[in-house]
Amino acid sequence: MWMGGKANSASGMAVDDECKLKFLELKAKRNYRFIIFRIDGQQVVVEKLGSPEETYDDFAESLPANECRYAVYDFDFTTNENCQKSKIFFIAWSPDSSRVRMKMVYASSKDRFKRELDGIQVELQATDPSEMSIDIIKSRAL
Secondary structure, X not given: OOOHHHHXXXXXXEEOHHHHHHHHHHHHHOOOOEXXXXXXXXXXXXXXXXXXXXXXXXXXXXXXXXXXXXXXXXXXXXXXXXXXXXXXXXXXXXXXXXXXXXHHHHHHHHHHHHHHOOOOOEEEEEOOHHHHOHHHHHHHHO
């Protein structure tokens, strides 16, 4: 059985320009608190933009319970030395309940997509909400 098609479709994943533009706005202008991306057919597209007022809980609730997503979150925190800082997180959301095929597509396209977003500081992989709790985000940021 010829399996060439699968490998090609994963590596041939296109990234919509809007993904890069919105990420740059989050990074440079801080217009957004978070961005959620989904794979639509053969390309990664922006699904949701979170306004700067939105919280981490708003962000977590925006991720579907049984579908994979990529997300970027701009996390503000105070260091032990009392410095205000922010770190840009890339979160690969791959819930256990999502379809195997979907998990494979997201997993195989992740690194390529992440390379398009210049300025990611921390990467996190989560299969259920407890794996991306605010405490984990804090500990990874410091």
